Amino acid sequence: MAQEPLLEVSHLSVTFATENGPLPAVRDVSFRLSAGETLALVGESGSGKSVASLALMRLVPPAPRVSLGGSAHFCAADGSRHDLLALAPDAMRRLRGNEISMIFQEPMTSLNPVHRIGEQIAEAIIFHQGASHRAALARAGELLEKVGIPDAHRRLSAFPHHLSGGMRQRVMIAMALACTPRVLIADEPTTALDVTVQAQILELLKELQHANGMAVVFITHNLGVVAEIADRVMVMYAGLIVEEGAMVPVMTRPRMPYTRGLLHSVPRIDPETLGSAPLTAIPGTVPDPLHLPPGCAFAPRCAHAEPACAAAPPPLEPAGEGRLVRCRRWRALAEAPA
Amino acid sequence: MANFLLGRLVQSLVLLFIVSVIGFAVLHLAPGGPLAQFALTPGISHAELARMAHQMGLDQPLPVQYWAWLRRLLGGDWGHSYRDNQPVLAVILGRLPATLELMATAIVIAVLTGVWIGVMGAIRRYSIFDMLATIGAMIALSIPTFWFGLIVIYIFSVNLGWLPPGNRSTIGGGGGILDYLHHLIAPAIVLALVEVAVWSRYMRASMLDVINQDFIRTAHAKGLPARTVLWHHAMRNALLPMIALAGVEMPTLLGGALVTETVFTWPGMGRLLLDSLGYRDYPVVMGILMVSALLALLGNLAADLLAAVADPRIRLR
Numbered sequence: 001m002a003q004e005p006l007l008e009v010s011h012l013s014v015t016f017a018t019e020n021g022p023l024p025a026v027r028d029v030s031f032r033l034s035a036g037e038t039l040a041l042v043g044e045s046g047s048g049k050s051v052a053s054l055a056l057m058r059l060v061p062p063a064p065r066v067s068l069g070g071s072a073h074f075c076a077a078d079g080s081r082h083d084l085l086a087l088a089p090d091a092m093r094r095l096r097g098n099e100i101s102m103i104f105q106e107p108m109t110s111l112n113p114v115h116r117i118g119e120q121i122a123e124a125i126i127f128h129q130g131a132s133h134r135a136a137l138a139r140a141g142e143l144l145e146k147v148g149i150p151d152a153h154r155r156l157s158a159f160p161h162h163l164s165g166g167m168r169q170r171v172m173i174a175m176a177l178a179c180t181p182r183v184l185i186a187d188e189p190t191t192a193l194d195v196t197v198q199a200q201i202l203e204l205l206k207e208l209q210h211a212n213g214m215a216v217v218f219i220t221h222n223l224g225v226v227a228e229i230a231d232r233v234m235v236m237y238a239g240l241i242v243e244e245g246a247m248v249p250v251m252t253r254p255r256m257p258y259t260r261g262l263l264h265s266v267p268r269i270d271p272e273t274l275g276s277a278p279l280t281a282i283p284g285t286v287p288d289p290l291h292l293p294p295g296c297a298f299a300p301r302c303a304h305a306e307p308a309c310a311a312a313p314p315p316l317e318p319a320g321e322g323r324l325v326r327c328r329r330w331r332a333l334a335e336a337p338a
Numbered sequence: 339m340a341n342f343l344l345g346r347l348v349q350s351l352v353l354l355f356i357v358s359v360i361g362f363a364v365l366h367l368a369p370g371g372p373l374a375q376f377a378l379t380p381g382i383s384h385a386e387l388a389r390m391a392h393q394m395g396l397d398q399p400l401p402v403q404y405w406a407w408l409r410r411l412l413g414g415d416w417g418h419s420y421r422d423n424q425p426v427l428a429v430i431l432g433r434l435p436a437t438l439e440l441m442a443t444a445i446v447i448a449v450l451t452g453v454w455i456g457v458m459g460a461i462r463r464y465s466i467f468d469m470l471a472t473i474g475a476m477i478a479l480s481i482p483t484f485w486f487g488l489i490v491i492y493i494f495s496v497n498l499g500w501l502p503p504g505n506r507s508t509i510g511g512g513g514g515i516l517d518y519l520h521h522l523i524a525p526a527i528v529l530a531l532v533e534v535a536v537w538s539r540y541m542r543a544s545m546l547d548v549i550n551q552d553f554i555r556t557a558h559a560k561g562l563p564a565r566t567v568l569w570h571h572a573m574r575n576a577l578l579p580m581i582a583l584a585g586v587e588m589p590t591l592l593g594g595a596l597v598t599e600t601v602f603t604w605p606g607m608g609r610l611l612l613d614s615l616g617y618r619d620y621p622v623v624m625g626i627l628m629v630s631a632l633l634a635l636l637g638n639l640a641a642d643l644l645a646a647v648a649d650p651r652i653r654l655r
Contacts, residue, residue: 097561
């Protein structure tokens, strides 16, 4: 896609001020997102993927508790370009929930318990599009129908506690889609859903992408979902991008040992090896972001680490097939079988 | 709903019974008695005192006296005052409006200012305002109501002459609503002070709890203005626990009202209680006790009903 990217993030960094010193949650993250594209953001809990997306929505607490670095240029519907990280709060609010919106991963607590779900969906439509209350509610009903809520128009007057977790997540999705955003950030949107519903939701997102050219940043640790929907994959570890590229090469020929580890941690149903192929976990845990190792953040857990890995941080470098890898040893590892 | 109300009624009757037993027992445990003052009358004989005690039924064993009182009460007879032989219910009902007026004014002041201080403290946490509000609440909670009342009288009535030092209206004056309001200012503020402190602290905690909830982040993610998020999404949730607080604070407020009334010579139930206690006027004291307990129970019932209206998750069973 040669067209101008919808969202161009350069050198995004998010640092929390804590009592024990600065905590770098996201470090030097850059990526581009074009219309209609789906970028999967993959990584363990604590890798910085949720914080990065909240920073793009400017939903992290204000300075001095959190400092943002870098830029995130967003191309609005009227053709104007804005740096999401530098935009005035009022201007940002007009984009948020309207042109760029987000689905959160906690469906049980992300809806207001004392307001009816129809009102909660209609609210954004009224606010951003100046729709009448009646028109906004009608649109909310259509949205609920679209996300597969049975008897949608009657459910408009339901309260969140009337709905199951999966239903609530669909309401969240309907809410995020209410103003047909150009960019949707979906943070684990299908984790709470069972697989059949999950497939429906993924299908729905694809449809909307085709219809409106909506771009999606899909945060997940479900690699099966990645394979299903992503055009590109970005793997994060300890706040850094460690591997980025088109979905097929990254998922089939991962270069970074961490990506390999992630892929090997997924149970497979393969009749030939059923019950005999061991499931390999990545040893150790994510490093404490307050005490990051001086070299490669993954080196302490890496089976292929050399002394050089622990000495200095490796650069993010091109590794063929349009991908980027942050690993000193990717060439050596590319030749060896995974 | 009907089941809930029925259950509550039974519960309340049991509670009222327990309150009456304890009250009756404690009251009669106090030394002296209704006849103690007559004992000082020159020339009165023991025989005469004994005859009066017998007439009033005071020579009966306590359980018998209690049973007699309860039986009359169940029959709608609250008894007569030992002091002036007025019917107890009429005496109390005559004083109740003044007390309710004072309490209602104080609670309005307390809720409005307390909620405002709490919300501001929560959204500007650790600001100078928040620190001052915290310290102020600690001080307000530590000040005894009667002392604060006397200080207010000293400053605003004695020194500045702005407010009347007591009573509900100018004695012998034409009255008028402004005169009533003028007399209401000082006692209502004195009574409200402690409640303002309580409400601001609870409201601050509740608001802080709510604004860190996920659904507030959702509201922000919709692009709603901060004001809408605060008033439409946060406030309603933060006020829910406050409704229960209002019910719980009811007896505290009533207790405060009794003290305040005494300081400001407010012609309400508080002064009646104090005077009646002095005379060991058992029927009146018991009457006030029962009315107070009833008010507290009604306050809690109202709070529960209101909570069910305000919070769709609550269903009364």
